[in-house]
Amino acid sequence: MKEIVAHKKTEVEALRRRGVPALAQTDLFPLRDFKAAISVANRMGVIAEIKFASPSTGVIREKMDPCAIGRIYQEAGAAAISILTDSRFFEGDLSALPLLKKAVSLPILRKDFIIDEIQLTESRFSGADAVLLITRILSKNRLKELLVFSKELGLTPLTEIHDHEDLEKAYDCGAEVIGINNRNLDSFEVTLRTTLDLVRLVPRGCILISESGISNQEDMQLLKKSGVHAVLVGTSLMKSKDIGKKTRELVNYGRQKGEANGGD
Numbered sequence: 370m371k372e373i374v375a376h377k378k379t380e381v382e383a384l385r386r387r388g389v390p391a392l393a394q395t396d397l398f399p400l401r402d403f404k405a406a407i408s409v410a411n412r413m414g415v416i417a418e419i420k421f422a423s424p425s426t427g428v429i430r431e432k433m434d435p436c437a438i439g440r441i442y443q444e445a446g447a448a449a450i451s452i453l454t455d456s457r458f459f460e461g462d463l464s465a466l467p468l469l470k471k472a473v474s475l476p477i478l479r480k481d482f483i484i485d486e487i488q489l490t491e492s493r494f495s496g497a498d499a500v501l502l503i504t505r506i507l508s509k510n511r512l513k514e515l516l517v518f519s520k521e522l523g524l525t526p527l528t529e530i531h532d533h534e535d536l537e538k539a540y541d542c543g544a545e546v547i548g549i550n551n552r553n554l555d556s557f558e559v560t561l562r563t564t565l566d567l568v569r570l571v572p573r574g575c576i577l578i579s580e581s582g583i584s585n586q587e588d589m590q591l592l593k594k595s596g597v598h599a600v601l602v603g604t605s606l607m608k609s610k611d612i613g614k615k616t617r618e619l620v621n622y623g624r625q626k627g628e629a630n631g632g633d
Contacts (some may be wrong), residue, residue: 414448
């Protein structure tokens with residue numbers, strides 16, 4: 370994690386030097402309501418992720434058009450789409466974000482290691498509707514500043530935590546959408562017990578997302594019973610031989626019992 374953050378600082382410095390192109394308000398992508406999309410009553414939404422590689426797994430899927438994957442996710446009933454934009458460690462590509470925004474009608478979450486306001490401005494101009502803020506890599510003051518600036522831009526900040534200390538920091542800073550990462554970013558160990566242990570401590574009124582390690586009906590039902598509003602799933606979808614079928618299965622497991630099957 371330290372290596373990733375150190376490299377991200379050099380990227381931010383380069384971004385400051387070249388700047389973010391100034392756009393007129395009319396040139397900005399219209400914002401979509403990420404928070405509403407993932408908090409539908411009696412349904413645990415699926416935030417389907419486009420991720421081709423990771424430091425813990427290596428290559429997850431050979432590169433293909435992110436827009437094609439996004440359309441598959443949308444047709445399968447995903448509530449929102451997450452896209453990894455870090456190029457060095459996750460083989461992501463920020464230039465795919467605006468193309469994806471045009472290709473689908475779902476809200477889009479930009480997942481990256483955001484440490485500076487200029488990355489938030491870049492996210493807004495690129496078409497993101499929501500951004501990931503990782504509590505573990507930010508000081509309390511920095512997290513609070515980035516939360517405030519995200520909202521000023523109209524972006525929904527998804528504040529990621531992994532333990533009780535992270536949760537206290539996130540809540541003290543005013544986080545409203547909280548993602549519990551089941552993966553320990555130091556050891557890469559993954560267990561849903563992380564969500565199950567923390568969910569009861571999350572204050573009322575927060576929207577809660579469980580991230581990482583979710584792949585089957587048992588996982589979905591366990592998390593739904595715990596009170597989670599949505600899940601963020603990447604690896605199990607991207608590794609699947611049939612991305613659409615796998616996504617549809619998880620979407621259906623998250624629905625209220627008795628609802629019709631099939632994509633939205």
